[in-house]
Amino acid sequence: MDTIDVIIIGSGIAGLSAALSATENGARTVVVFEADTEIGGASRLSGGIIMGAGYGLQREAGVEDSAESFYRDYMNANVWNLNPAAVKAFCDESGPTIDWLVGHGVRFHPDLIFGGAENTPRCVAAVGQGGQIVNGLARKVRQAGVDIAVDHRVERILFEDGRAVGVVVGGEEIRSASVVIASGGYGANRELLAEHNPSWTATGDWGWYIGTGTAQGDAFGFAEQLGARIDGHDRGLRLLHPGFVRTFESYIPGWMVLVNKEGRRFVDESSAYGVLDRTTHSNGGVAWFVFDHQAVDRSTAGNTKAYKQVMPEREDRQSPNWNPAMIAEQVEAGRIHSAGTVAQLAVKAGLPVDQLQATVEAYNDGDHDAFGKDAQFVRPITEGPFYAAEVRLATLCWTGVGPAVTGRGEVMDTLGRPIPGAYACGEVTGGVLGDVYVGSGNSVGNSATFGRIAGRNAALSIAGVPAATSA
Ligand SMILES: Cc1cc2nc3c(=O)[nH]c(=O)nc-3n(C[C@H](O)[C@H](O)[C@H](O)COP(=O)(O)OP(=O)(O)OC[C@H]3O[C@@H](n4cnc5c(N)ncnc54)[C@H](O)[C@@H]3O)c2cc1C
Numbered sequence: 001m002d003t004i005d006v007i008i009i010g011s012g013i014a015g016l017s018a019a020l021s022a023t024e025n026g027a028r029t030v031v032v033f034e035a036d037t038e039i040g041g042a043s044r045l046s047g048g049i050i051m052g053a054g055y056g057l058q059r060e061a062g063v064e065d066s067a068e069s070f071y072r073d074y075m076n077a078n079v080w081n082l083n084p085a086a087v088k089a090f091c092d093e094s095g096p097t098i099d100w101l102v103g104h105g106v107r108f109h110p111d112l113i114f115g116g117a118e119n120t121p122r123c124v125a126a127v128g129q130g131g132q133i134v135n136g137l138a139r140k141v142r143q144a145g146v147d148i149a150v151d152h153r154v155e156r157i158l159f160e161d162g163r164a165v166g167v168v169v170g171g172e173e174i175r176s177a178s179v180v181i182a183s184g185g186y187g188a189n190r191e192l193l194a195e196h197n198p199s200w201t202a203t204g205d206w207g208w209y210i211g212t213g214t215a216q217g218d219a220f221g222f223a224e225q226l227g228a229r230i231d232g233h234d235r236g237l238r239l240l241h242p243g244f245v246r247t248f249e250s251y252i253p254g255w256m257v258l259v260n261k262e263g264r265r266f267v268d269e270s271s272a273y274g275v276l277d278r279t280t281h282s283n284g285g286v287a288w289f290v291f292d293h294q295a296v297d298r299s300t301a302g303n304t305k306a307y308k309q310v311m312p313e314r315e316d317r318q319s320p321n322w323n324p325a326m327i328a329e330q331v332e333a334g335r336i337h338s339a340g341t342v343a344q345l346a347v348k349a350g351l352p353v354d355q356l357q358a359t360v361e362a363y364n365d366g367d368h369d370a371f372g373k374d375a376q377f378v379r380p381i382t383e384g385p386f387y388a389a390e391v392r393l394a395t396l397c398w399t400g401v402g403p404a405v406t407g408r409g410e411v412m413d414t415l416g417r418p419i420p421g422a423y424a425c426g427e428v429t430g431g432v433l434g435d436v437y438v439g440s441g442n443s444v445g446n447s448a449t450f451g452r453i454a455g456r457n458a459a460l461s462i463a464g465v466p467a468a469t470s471a
Helices: 013-024 041-045 056-060 067-077 084-103 129-143 190-196 218-226 273-282 293-301 324-333 342-349 353-365 442-463
Strands: 004-009 030-033 049-051 123-125 147-149 154-160 163-169 172-181 236-241 257-259 286-292 336-339 386-399 410-412 418-424
Touching (some): 004 013, 004 163, 013 030, 013 129, 041 129, 049 084, 049 442, 056 084, 067 084, 084 129, 084 442, 129 442, 154 172, 172 442, 190 386, 218 418, 236 273, 257 353, 286 293, 286 353, 293 324, 324 336, 324 386, 336 342, 342 386, 418 442
Parallel strands (some): 004 030, 030 147, 163 418, 172 418
Antiparallel strands (some): 049 123, 154 163, 163 172, 236 386, 257 286, 286 386, 410 418
């Protein structure tokens, strides 16, 4: 086979964006290798919510925003414990990337969404969720003459004389001018999770991953072959899960009361999941949902405001875990404790009796919730039976440890220098998604934006054009 211009490993939103961007920037031969039998990876399963600043749909909704403001919010939320150059490039190019997707026919609902705890809404949801973004990009990529080879797992990257020069697939060496690693996370690989995500691993049998089986973390091998630096530790978004059945529940009903092992509340329960992840983690990673019979009835009657975030295409969502049928089943199974008084409940759940009683009293009496929870979610806990269920940060959504990249999408060596011919983008990289998940859409935004940047630079490097942070 002749030398290919750009080889891309993985056909999620990062890989497909890189492929399209490479063709737009002069690459003549681009091949995408995909390990799975279908395209799309985690991106295909995703809600298709994307985050950015300063894009057309945001302006049309009358929201003033800027990349600079996004960058400050992002870095402050993560106490600057990230790769600042890479995050800067992401924030600068995130808005133009959403415009670029729209220009390529990807359709988004016009309503803006608050993805996390930000003051400015920065997210939109794709019509038809992540599958529509993947299919839309794949159509464009194929129209541009790119071959997407499914069921082709890249085994190794060829590294010669200090540069990436191709890959090995099915034992065959395939040469290229540049290689873009877009192989996603490692959520399906328990061994890598034990090494890189100890706090999720500590959830034991409760822990489960919502993505695809091909999220095996092959990039750690690629990084070793290239001599690349690995960024991040213990990073990845985790959702609270009660260990009932493995259903994906992104938001918990806001009327829940969440207490730590001391029986104290520690957060506004209607907060975004990135906030619940960090605050629960700071409280030992284990917590208890406490509620009463009224809350159960209200959830059935539908007159309790349960969710702060209303996502397009999911307006009528019902909690898969916190509904009367499931609660009855789990009380029977002993996973939910129930008792006639709060004191008895505390004993059954192993929580301090005095503190749990004091917590419930304060919650019931409070005119103004100590954590700022909006009154429409606050339901007093007054009518028995009372319930308590242990929850853990067990649902793993994405992983955040991987090869470090420059703001130009180049893979860095252990000294922080770009490795010639090697690029990476999306969930596979470390240093862009931080300890605090800035909000829904952060990951898809990162994948599309860095896909564009990496694809562009991988293509332009062939003509000797210096890499840039712009897409
Ligand atoms: C159910 C679900 C819902 C989500 N919802 C959202 C959301 O709404 N918004 C948001 O921002 N984030 C969301 N996320 C997270 C987000 O979807 C992902 O982090 C992001 O899409 C990752 O994109 P990617 O292209 O980097 O990786 P992926 O989409 O995972 O693509 C990587 C591809 O590489 C392939 N691959 C792996 N190894 C190899 C190899 N050796 N050779 C060849 N191919 C290989 C994989 O099979 C996969 O197809 C969600 C995740 C899930 C699972």
